[in-house]
Amino acid sequence: MTGLLGSILMLAASLGAQAKPARPSKPAAVNRLMTAKLIYVSPMPAGLDRWIIEEFRGWGRYHPTGESAGVDLEMVAHTPPKKAIQYVTRHDVPQPKTKRWWQKKKKEPIVLSIGVINWVTGQSLWHADVLDARQKSGENPPSGPRTEIYAKGLTPAELAIKITTTFRRYVDSLQTESGPGGQLH
Numbered sequence: 001m002t003g004l005l006g007s008i009l010m011l012a013a014s015l016g017a018q019a020k021p022a023r024p025s026k027p028a029a030v031n032r033l034m035t036a037k038l039i040y041v042s043p044m045p046a047g048l049d050r051w052i053i054e055e056f057r058g059w060g061r062y063h064p065t066g067e068s069a070g071v072d073l074e075m076v077a078h079t080p081p082k083k084a085i086q087y088v089t090r091h092d093v094p095q096p097k098t099k100r101w102w103q104k105k106k107k108e109p110i111v112l113s114i115g116v117i118n119w120v121t122g123q124s125l126w127h128a129d130v131l132d133a134r135q136k137s138g139e140n141p142p143s144g145p146r147t148e149i150y151a152k153g154l155t156p157a158e159l160a161i162k163i164t165t166t167f168r169r170y171v172d173s174l175q176t177e178s179g180p181g182g183q184l185h
Helices: 002-018 028-035 045-059 156-178
Strands: 038-041 063-065 073-078 087-090 093-096 110-118 124-131 146-150
Touching: 028 124, 028 156, 038 045, 045 063, 045 073, 045 156, 124 156, 146 156
Parallel strands: 038 063, 038 073, 124 146
Antiparallel strands: 073 110, 087 093, 110 124
16 A cells, blocks of 8 residues: 555656746736726716727727626716814914925826726736826826826816726736737736
8 A cells, every 4th residue: 555655646746847947927917908808987086987988989999888786897986085284373373384495306296196907806016197298398297007197287087098998008018028929028
């Protein structure tokens, strides 16, 4: 009995040594962005959702739908909570606290956060923070899964174009990485 068990273990070990290591599969997020067909764009401030839906229709990769149930992807927007005004007392009068010239300037405030979510799992696939600032010349934020969009002075239509263009650049970069067969190289 011991000889039979030993030979089975040796056979299993030799088969395991001969097997090629499995090729790493592409992440589920990348796969989901590549295979998705239906996208739901949730209501957004200033009618931005209508402009984004028009941009998706023009792109043709995803079909926007008005129902959130049963879609592949969902694009949602969140406005960050407003910070409470801080007050200081000067000459017994409360006044709003202001920055002094020697204090470090804070990063531009986030006006809107937009994300693309896998509807089934709730996993975030792409996220963009819309900043109330102008893009500096020569500065180009990455088109990766987390990015920033500069929106100072843009109309909702122009902002929708910028959002969908940035998202499209990211999805197209995934397409070139995965190649024509859909497998990562």
